[in-house]
Amino acid sequence: MNDMVVSIILIIILCCHLAVLIVGYKTGETTLIISYLNAVFVIGLFVFWAINSLNKKQYNFEMNELYVICLEAFILIFALYSSIGFHNKTYVKVINSIGFGIHLLATAGMLYFISTFKFDRLF
Numbered sequence: 001m002n003d004m005v006v007s008i009i010l011i012i013i014l015c016c017h018l019a020v021l022i023v024g025y026k027t028g029e030t031t032l033i034i035s036y037l038n039a040v041f042v043i044g045l046f047v048f049w050a051i052n053s054l055n056k057k058q059y060n061f062e063m064n065e066l067y068v069i070c071l072e073a074f075i076l077i078f079a080l081y082s083s084i085g086f087h088n089k090t091y092v093k094v095i096n097s098i099g100f101g102i103h104l105l106a107t108a109g110m111l112y113f114i115s116t117f118k119f120d121r122l123f
Contacts, residue, residue, distance in 0.1 A: 003114050010111040013041075017104050031093045034100045035082035041103050042076040075099035 020037045024030030049069070053059055061069075078095045086092055 003118060007111065007114050010107055010114065013107050014104075014111065017100070017107070020100075029087075031082060031096055032087045035079040035087060035092075035096045038075055038096060038099045038103065039079040039083065042072045042079065045072055046076075071102075075102075 016037065020033050021030070024033040027033075075095070078092055079099070082092045082096055087096075
C-alpha cells in the first residue's frame, strides 16, 4: 500500500465528515448522524488495531496506545448511547461533538503528514 492510496482513503473519510455535517444540518439531526459516524470510525479503528496486533506473540501496551484505546472506547459508548435514543441529552451531544472533532482533526493531520512526507511503503 503506497501513500497515494492512503491519501485517497483519507480524502474520502474527510468527505464523509463534511457530508455528515451537511446532512445533519439539513435534517436537524446532527447529533444522531455524528454518533453514527463516530461509531463507524471507532469500530474501524478497533478492527484495524486488532488485525495489526494479531501477529504478535506477546503484546505490551504502551501508555499512549492505552490512552487512545480508552478514549475511543469512551466515544463508542456515548455514540451507542446516543443511537439508542438519548441523543437529546446535552452531555451526549457535547461528547459526540468532541469525538467528531478529534476524529476530524486526526484525519486532517494524517492527510497533512502523508502529503508532506513521501513514503515508498507504509507497512
